[in-house]
Amino acid sequence: xxxxxxxxxxxxxxxxxxxxxxxxxxxxxxxxxxxxxxxxxxxxxxxxxxxxxxxxxxxxxxxxxxxxxxxxxxxxxxxxxxxxxxxxxxxxxxxxxxxxxxxxxxxxxxxxxxxxxxxxxxxxxxxxxxxxxxxxxxxxxxxxxxxxxxxxxxxxxxxxxxxxxxxxxxxxxxxxxxxxxxxxxxxxxxxxxxxxxxxxxxxxxxxxxxxxxxxxxxxxxxxxxxxxxxxxxxxxxxxxxxxxxxxxxxxxxxxxxxxxxxxxxxxxxxxxxxxxxxxxxxxxxxxxxxxxxxxxxxxxxxxxxxxxxxxxxxxxxxxxxxxxxxxxxxxxxxxxxxxxxxxxxxxxxxxxxxxxxxxxxxxxxxxxxxxxxxxxxxxxxxxxxxxxxxxxxxxxxxxxxxxxxxxxxxxxxxxxxxxxxxxxxxxxxxxxxxxxxxxxxxxxxxxx
Amino acid sequence: xxxxxxxxxxxxxxxxxxxxxxxxxxxxxxxxxxxxxxxxxxxxxxxxxxxxxxxxxxxxxxxxxxxxxxxxxxxxxxxxxxxxxxxxxxxxxxxxxxxxxxxxxxxxxxxxxxxxxxxxxxxxxxxxxxxxxxxxxxxxxxxxxxxxxxxxxxxxxxxxxxxxxxxxxxxxx
Numbered sequence: 001x002x003x004x005x006x007x008x009x010x011x012x013x014x015x016x017x018x019x020x021x022x023x024x025x026x027x028x029x030x031x032x033x034x035x036x037x038x039x040x041x042x043x044x045x046x047x048x049x050x051x052x053x054x055x056x057x058x059x060x061x062x063x064x065x066x067x068x069x070x071x072x073x074x075x076x077x078x079x080x081x082x083x084x085x086x087x088x089x090x091x092x093x094x095x096x097x098x099x100x101x102x103x104x105x106x107x108x109x110x111x112x113x114x115x116x117x118x119x120x121x122x123x124x125x126x127x128x129x130x131x132x133x134x135x136x137x138x139x140x141x142x143x144x145x146x147x148x149x150x151x152x153x154x155x156x157x158x159x160x161x162x163x164x165x166x167x168x169x170x171x172x173x174x175x176x177x178x179x180x181x182x183x184x185x186x187x188x189x190x191x192x193x194x195x196x197x198x199x200x201x202x203x204x205x206x207x208x209x210x211x212x213x214x215x216x217x218x219x220x221x222x223x224x225x226x227x228x229x230x231x232x233x234x235x236x237x238x239x240x241x242x243x244x245x246x247x248x249x250x251x252x253x254x255x256x257x258x259x260x261x262x263x264x265x266x267x268x269x270x271x272x273x274x275x276x277x278x279x280x281x282x283x284x285x286x287x288x289x290x291x292x293x294x295x296x297x298x299x300x301x302x303x304x305x306x307x308x309x310x311x312x313x314x315x316x317x318x319x320x321x322x323x324x325x326x327x328x329x330x331x332x333x334x335x336x337x338x339x340x341x342x343x344x345x346x347x348x349x350x351x352x353x354x355x356x357x358x359x360x361x362x363x364x365x366x367x368x369x370x371x372x373x374x375x376x377x378x379x380x381x382x383x384x385x386x387x388x389x390x391x392x393x394x395x396x397x398x399x400x401x402x403x404x405x406x407x408x409x410x411x412x413x414x415x416x417x418x419x420x421x422x423x424x425x426x427x428x429x430x431x432x433x434x435x436x437x438x439x440x441x442x443x444x445x446x447x448x
Numbered sequence: 449x450x451x452x453x454x455x456x457x458x459x460x461x462x463x464x465x466x467x468x469x470x471x472x473x474x475x476x477x478x479x480x481x482x483x484x485x486x487x488x489x490x491x492x493x494x495x496x497x498x499x500x501x502x503x504x505x506x507x508x509x510x511x512x513x514x515x516x517x518x519x520x521x522x523x524x525x526x527x528x529x530x531x532x533x534x535x536x537x538x539x540x541x542x543x544x545x546x547x548x549x550x551x552x553x554x555x556x557x558x559x560x561x562x563x564x565x566x567x568x569x570x571x572x573x574x575x576x577x578x579x580x581x582x583x584x585x586x587x588x589x590x591x592x593x594x595x596x597x598x599x600x601x602x603x604x605x606x607x608x609x610x611x612x613x614x615x616x617x618x619x620x621x
Contacts, residue, residue: 087487089480122550128505135506143462148471154502155478161501173566174557178493187481187488188498194477198470245521245538254543258550265551265585280581281555286573296571303569417572 030138040133043241044248046229048214050236051207052252053127058200060120065193067113071347072186074098074106074430079376079392080447084182091190100400103427104353107345110430111270114349117167118266122258124160126251134235149202152195159192171348172283206234218248269296269350276352284350292410293418295352296344298431301416304383306437308416311382315421317405321368321375321443329421332407335359335367340402346431356425358406361398361441370443372399378444379424382437391433393426395446402427405438513549517542535604540597544589551582 030036073094077083085092099105141147163185170181177184214229226244229237246254268279279285288294301307317327337357345351362372377398380390397403403426407414414420419436426434457465485494524538557563558578567575 087484089484091484132510145461145463145467152471152474158498158502161505162498165501168554172557172563173570174563177497179490183488184494187484190481191478194474198474201470258547261547281551299570300572
């Protein structure tokens with residue numbers, strides 16, 4: 001882009017009729033390379049392909065966005081200690097108290113958020129490939145309108161890639177980004193969604209007219225009959241197309257095959273039974289063994305400084321409320337015990353259903369002199385540090401008869417890595433709210 | 449009056465005034481979200497990763513796979529279909545290579561063991577099986593593609609033979 005490349009005619013300043021943001025030294029003719037339209041030779045690029053890929057993303061991205069925002073609500077961030085994005089202002093809103101029924105709802109929504117997000121990645125890559133010539137459009141800026149729109153595309157592309165990258169790295173516990181995941185992924189999502197909404201509004205007329213004139217016949221056109229789209233003003237159709245090596249439907253099948261491969265190799269981590277073994281490329285599809293405690297662990301005891309000495313015979317549960325009590329594990333086992341099959345579903349997308357046995361949180365609230373229904377509880381763990389060493393459960397969650405302080409899983413005592421001596425299990429709560437190694441329950445009147 | 453104003457804005461701005469309004473709304477939301485990022489105290493890292501994401505995709509990842517594709521195709525030109533009438537093989541290399549590369553792009557922290565330390569702490573297991581899983585899937589993809597190509601070659605040659613027989617019959621008649 002140096003001025004050496006300036007052709008003779010480019011230097012003459014042209015009289016400006018209206019506002020011209022063009023940098024005066026930029027030549028009229030594009031420099032060699034990607035700035036020249038004939039550099040881009042794919043015969044299948046064009047408004048039809050871009051429109052179809054865009055529509056597929058338009059069907060999927062809103063589902064990923066809504067399930068993501070639901071996950072935000074699932075943390076009940078209006079309760080003290082729960083909000084991981086305290087500076088959110090207007091961007092974190094919640095219209096409802098997160099329910100405890102159906103118990104599989106968070107399993108479904110968060111599994112969808114993660115797996116569908118992963119599945120859409122090849123479609124996003126194909127979509128970005130289909131429009132890459134536009135990045136090098138020459139001259140870079142033609143009008144104020146175009147300059148603003150290009151700036152919004154930085155928000156769109158940067159936002160999309162940022163959201164996919166942070167999500168994909170986070171589920172693999174690859175914490176290389178220099179920020180906390182929660183605020184970055186939430187605020188990045190708003191920037192992306194705002195730019196996406198405007199992009200859809202501006203481009204939809206072109207999508208509609210393209211599909212109306214060209215229809216879907218390219219879905220039946222094989223390689224031998226693949227022709228470039230007619231030249232137009234979109235800047236996508238190559239002026240010097242190479243002979244095709246793949247048809248448009250071939251490219252769509254390629255992207256779809258990528259989506260299918262990612263989906264098939266990861267969805268097993270959200271399913272129980274033998275299908276879990278199919279998750280060959282997913283962080284939580286691993287087999288631990290065949291015992292009742294052999295299922296996914298998300299924080300080992302060792303990693304959060306919980307040692308066997310703290311959880312032995314000397315362990316006591318402090319139950320705070322109008323009538324505080326201290327209970328040993330034997331005291332808890334002597335109380336009425338209930339067993340429920342409930343899923344544990346992680347924000348990272350994996351989930352598994354187990355049979356949990358324990359004491360109802362509502363019974364513990366009554367024992368401490370609090371009235372379930374109007375009582376929330378702050379749960380504190382033995383674990384050292386970490387944002388989830390304490391959490392607040394809502395009155396709805398405390399009152400649900402299936403909300404347990406679990407002592408056993410699958411008929412066996414909890415293992416240390418699964419929260420021995422006692423852990424929380426609440427229907428439909430995000431996994432990180434099912435606190436392990438509980439040392440204290442503080443019942444208090446609901447704040448909200 | 450309104451009509452006149454509309455035309456003036458459109459002429460100077462280069463598009464319908466609604467276009468301007470939509471983009472102002474977009475930047476207002478982005479600006480507000482950015483202010484929240486500042487409040488969270490992470491704006492430097494956020495900005496680098498946000499802009500870096502676009503640059504990484506457009507100027508690193510896409511050129512890399514485009515060059516890899518061009519290289520594969522140039523091999524294809526030097527070694528065109530093995531015999532007369534052989535179907536083109538390029539997509540039988542492109543597709544398994546693309547899918548395998550895609551899986552590596554998504555799961556490289558597990559496959560190349562970048563997240564081993566945190567993974568071990570959290571999950572209690574080792575990331576070592578993932579490289580084997582990825583190689584297995586890659587092998588299956590290439591094998592499946594080769595099989596599909598073999599089927600195509602047989603079908604094409606059978607069709608060619610049938611056509612030849614048909615011509616022979618005609619000439620005999």
